[in-house]
Amino acid sequence: MIPLLRPGDPPDSFPPVETALVEPDGLLCVGGDLSPARLLEAYRRGIFPWFSAGQPILWWSPDPRTVLFPGEFKVSRSLAKTLRNGGFEVTFDRAFGEVMHRCGDQGLRPEGTWISPAMLEAYTRLHQLGFAHSVETWREGTLVGGLYGVALGKVFFGESMFSAARDASKVALHALVDSLLAGNVEVIDCQVATGHLLSLGARLIRRSEFTDLLEHSIDEAVPEGSWSGREPRKYGK
Numbered sequence: 001m002i003p004l005l006r007p008g009d010p011p012d013s014f015p016p017v018e019t020a021l022v023e024p025d026g027l028l029c030v031g032g033d034l035s036p037a038r039l040l041e042a043y044r045r046g047i048f049p050w051f052s053a054g055q056p057i058l059w060w061s062p063d064p065r066t067v068l069f070p071g072e073f074k075v076s077r078s079l080a081k082t083l084r085n086g087g088f089e090v091t092f093d094r095a096f097g098e099v100m101h102r103c104g105d106q107g108l109r110p111e112g113t114w115i116s117p118a119m120l121e122a123y124t125r126l127h128q129l130g131f132a133h134s135v136e137t138w139r140e141g142t143l144v145g146g147l148y149g150v151a152l153g154k155v156f157f158g159e160s161m162f163s164a165a166r167d168a169s170k171v172a173l174h175a176l177v178d179s180l181l182a183g184n185v186e187v188i189d190c191q192v193a194t195g196h197l198l199s200l201g202a203r204l205i206r207r208s209e210f211t212d213l214l215e216h217s218i219d220e221a222v223p224e225g226s227w228s229g230r231e232p233r234k235y236g237k
Helices: 036-044 077-085 096-103 117-128 168-182 195-199 207-217
Strands: 027-031 058-060 065-068 088-092 132-139 142-152 155-163 187-191 203-205 233-235
Touching: 036 117, 036 142, 065 195, 065 207, 077 168, 077 233, 088 168, 096 117, 096 132, 096 142, 096 155, 117 132, 117 142, 132 168, 142 168, 155 168, 155 207, 168 187, 168 233, 187 207
Parallel strands: 155 187
Antiparallel strands: 027 058, 065 187, 065 203, 088 132, 088 233, 132 142, 142 155
16 A cells, blocks of 8 residues: 655655555655645655646655766767757746746647646745756747756756757756756756656666765755856857
């Protein structure tokens, strides 16, 4: 039986990640709430929420885990050409809400989206508290790509990305990687493997390796300062 969390349970009431199901891979528990305290506790333990409209809150910790070590980010020939000639500008925390909305845009995701109004509200609150951040890709003043996630210690937990122009989300990721390398961030959590992420240098590691990494990379859940103060980056013409 899958453990049940109640909204009034303490934020740290998650069962051990080792008890997560094998099928579906990583399903740990059900219920609870999306309060900032519970979300931050979940990330610290290598747990994340992922559920569709009409479902209860589902909490996951898959094994293996998909991660991208910033120094292993791969720039393909086509992406390198885009970086030289694409005419993009990348900013940080300039349009968090719009990025989340676009990540959940069913016009860009015909397969459906898990970014419900409840998720939007929860992560907007984390953004207001200084934990959730966005990276935006612009072309001629129009938002054409981006990503968002949660930053704790030396870990960036990637949540979603979108692209309305070729390579626009990859450009955002390139700028994020450069920024994280400069800040000595150790790893980007990508959660679940996709061919797209693996082509960019992400790889699979054991869940136990990932949670060990979190233990020494997240000393305490404190915002890392103003992302909005990071300088915009210009790419190409």
